Amino acid sequence: MKILKIILLSLLISTVSACMQKENSKANAGKQKTVDKDDFHIDNYNISMIRLIANPEEYHGKEIRVQGYLNLQFEGDAIYLHEDDYKNAIFKNSFWVEFSNEVLTQNPTDGINNQYVTIVGTFDMNSRGHMGVFAGTIKNITEIYSRNIDEK
Numbered sequence: 001m002k003i004l005k006i007i008l009l010s011l012l013i014s015t016v017s018a019c020m021q022k023e024n025s026k027a028n029a030g031k032q033k034t035v036d037k038d039d040f041h042i043d044n045y046n047i048s049m050i051r052l053i054a055n056p057e058e059y060h061g062k063e064i065r066v067q068g069y070l071n072l073q074f075e076g077d078a079i080y081l082h083e084d085d086y087k088n089a090i091f092k093n094s095f096w097v098e099f100s101n102e103v104l105t106q107n108p109t110d111g112i113n114n115q116y117v118t119i120v121g122t123f124d125m126n127s128r129g130h131m132g133v134f135a136g137t138i139k140n141i142t143e144i145y146s147r148n149i150d151e152k
Contacts, residue, residue: 045063045064045065046064046065046066047059047064047065047066048066048067049066049067049068049079049080049081049093049095050081052064052066052095052123052135052136053081053092053093053135056123056125056135056136057125059123059125060123060124060125060126061122061123061124062122062123063120063121063122063123064120064121064122064123064138065118065119065120065143066079066095066118066119066138067116067117067118067119067147068080068081068082068094068095068116068117068119069081069082069083069085069086069114069115069116069117070097070112070113070114070115070116070117070119071086071113071114072112072113072114075131077096077097077098078091078094078095078096078097078134079094079095079097079117079119079138080093080094081093081094083116091133091134091135092134092135093135094134094135095123095134095135095136095137095138096127096128096134096136096137096138097119097121097137097138097139097141098121098137098138098139098140098141099141099144100121100140100141100142102142103141103142103143103144111146112144112146115146115147116146116147117144117145117146117147118143118144118145118147119138119141119143119144119145120141120142120143120144121138121139121140121141121142122138122139122140123136123137123138123139124136124137124138124139127139
């Protein structure tokens with residue numbers, strides 16, 4: 001009898017909890033989240049390249065932060081999921097990059113070529129870079145950081 005009471009109480013608590021979560025979801029639907037650029041853990045801002053490749057429409061026109069392998073060359077400025085994607089010309093695993101003038105004057109790109117970086121910019125799923133071979137464009141890049149693991 002005692003076990004039956006415990007089971008029934010557990011079921012009641014689970015049901016009430018599920019109902020409360022559903023009501024909270026409805027109440028929060030349509031509300032926009034504010035994004036603090038200094039918080040690297042916000043999913044809607046700091047996203048993986050894989051997530052961006054898989055769901056480009058979710059991030060179209062939004063400011064994002066991604067990490068990847070940067071290659072800068074004539075008609076080939078792009079950030080790749082991995083260095084191997086660059087070496088094997090797997091363009092669908094990369095995004096064309098366009099830097100803001102502010103970044104280019106404050107932070108020359110010479111020291112960050114062919115290494116892993118973090119960039120912040122606006123994603124455009126319709127612009128596909130030179131010859132239209134890339135998975136999209138990260139434009140108006142306002143921040144860029146080296147992710148070189150050899151630097152300590």
